[in-house]
Amino acid sequence: MSTSADTLLPPVTVTVTGAAGQIGYASLFRIANGDMLGKNQPVRLRLLEIPQARQAAEGTAMELADGAFPLLESVDVFDDAAQAFDGTGFGLLIGSKPRQKGMERGDLLEANAGIFSVQGAALNEAAADDVRIVVVGNPANTNALIASSHAPDIPSERFTAMTRLDHNRALAQIAHATGSPVGDVERMTIWGNHSATQVPDLDQVTIAGRPVRDVLSERGLGEEWVRTSFIPTVAQRGAEIIAVRGGSSVASAAHAALDHVHDWVLGTPDGDWTSMAVVSDGSYGVDEGLISSFPVTCRSGEYEINHGVDLSEDARRRLESSVSELREERDTIRAKGLLGPKAGH
Ligand SMILES: NC(=O)C1=CN([C@@H]2O[C@H](COP(=O)(O)OP(=O)(O)OC[C@H]3O[C@@H](n4cnc5c(N)ncnc54)[C@H](O)[C@@H]3O)[C@@H](O)[C@H]2O)C=CC1
Numbered sequence: 001m002s003t004s005a006d007t008l009l010p011p012v013t014v015t016v017t018g019a020a021g022q023i024g025y026a027s028l029f030r031i032a033n034g035d036m037l038g039k040n041q042p043v044r045l046r047l048l049e050i051p052q053a054r055q056a057a058e059g060t061a062m063e064l065a066d067g068a069f070p071l072l073e074s075v076d077v078f079d080d081a082a083q084a085f086d087g088t089g090f091g092l093l094i095g096s097k098p099r100q101k102g103m104e105r106g107d108l109l110e111a112n113a114g115i116f117s118v119q120g121a122a123l124n125e126a127a128a129d130d131v132r133i134v135v136v137g138n139p140a141n142t143n144a145l146i147a148s149s150h151a152p153d154i155p156s157e158r159f160t161a162m163t164r165l166d167h168n169r170a171l172a173q174i175a176h177a178t179g180s181p182v183g184d185v186e187r188m189t190i191w192g193n194h195s196a197t198q199v200p201d202l203d204q205v206t207i208a209g210r211p212v213r214d215v216l217s218e219r220g221l222g223e224e225w226v227r228t229s230f231i232p233t234v235a236q237r238g239a240e241i242i243a244v245r246g247g248s249s250v251a252s253a254a255h256a257a258l259d260h261v262h263d264w265v266l267g268t269p270d271g272d273w274t275s276m277a278v279v280s281d282g283s284y285g286v287d288e289g290l291i292s293s294f295p296v297t298c299r300s301g302e303y304e305i306n307h308g309v310d311l312s313e314d315a316r317r318r319l320e321s322s323v324s325e326l327r328e329e330r331d332t333i334r335a336k337g338l339l340g341p342k343a344g345h
């Protein structure tokens with residue numbers, strides 16, 4: 001790699017939780033290689049694990065050293081959240097139980113919620129002022145809400161959850177169905193919860209600039225295909241991977257987490273957008289304060305929800321049911337006393 005010192009930016013601290021887990025392992029080497037923040041951005045990695053997995057994380061740290069990555073300034077391993085988040089600019093909150101065959105992601109709420117209240121409070125105490133957080137651990141949207149609610153000093157806009165894997169899956173399905181290069185597929189949206197109720201929405205999609213419906217109809221694919229194939233395939237892809245692979249998505253999830261942060265920091269391509277689960281400003285009928293997936297445009301390190309996207313009647317109805325599910329998840333954790341002191345949730 002040719003990174004000359006005079007082009008390097010000041011180093012940033014990246015904390016990865018669940019660092020000894022599968023997605024953690026699939027992410028860390030690529031972060032160290034500059035795939036997330038760019039080839040001129042040195043990183044200091046802080047790995048967080050539970051005490052029982054700390055030794056495995058130490059092993060991963062040894063391998064990271066053995067990679068001799070020019071952009072990797074340091075690697076430290078912790079089993080205490082406040083220490084792991086000390087000065088962090090980017091928090092990838094991956095550590096949590098994955099679901100098994102036959103479970104919905106919401107079934108993990110009970111098992112994983114406690115992790116995110118502790119980590120939200122630790123981020124509040126220790127992270128850098130401009131910290132950006134992506135929650136990967138499921139149920140991702142509500143876990144992000146829990147973490148945010150325990151971090152009253154961090155703006156809610158900094159807590160996001162990952163629906164980029166769903167977005168990427170949707171791009172891949174369209175590319176496959178139309179025989180197009182995936183790079184030609186733009187303006188995809190995932191709305192709502194990262195769950196089976198999510199709303200993959202192709203209404204605004206273009207393929208090499210052409211409306212997707214025109215390209216689909218040339219292949220004899222219409223509304224029936226969208227309803228009975230495209231939407232359920234994308235929404236159920238996580239379960240399908242578990243059934244076929246015997247465990248939940250790992251490398252594709254790590255890749256999506258890197259894409260999420262990459263685009264947040266370095267921007268979405270002109271004319272295109274991406275999907276991120278972010279705190280709702282009340283638009284599209286999503287209750288203000290819920291963390292829901294929206295189409296977003298990223299510029300200069302900030303994202304903005306795209307307003308003015310036309311939602312079909314069908315998509316609006318589906319989004320309403322995904323929002324009800326998010327509301328129910330929030331009410332469940334509120335009833336268990338797991339929501340923190342921040343106002344607005
Ligand atoms: N949002 C999304 O699109 C996706 C989310 N996921 C979710 O990502 C999560 C992680 O998946 P995998 O890496 O495959 O699981 P894994 O079981 O391989 O790894 C999880 C790791 O988290 C650690 N951990 C548990 N509690 C922790 C805590 N309090 N602090 C720090 N680390 C902790 C465990 O020790 C373990 O090493 C799961 O919840 C899974 O459902 C997975 C794929 C996609």
Ligand SMILES: O=C([O-])CC(=O)C(=O)O
Pocket residue numbers: 098099105138165237238239241248249253
């Ligand atoms: O389905 C799961 O449990 C893991 C996940 O979130 C995904 O693959 O989208």
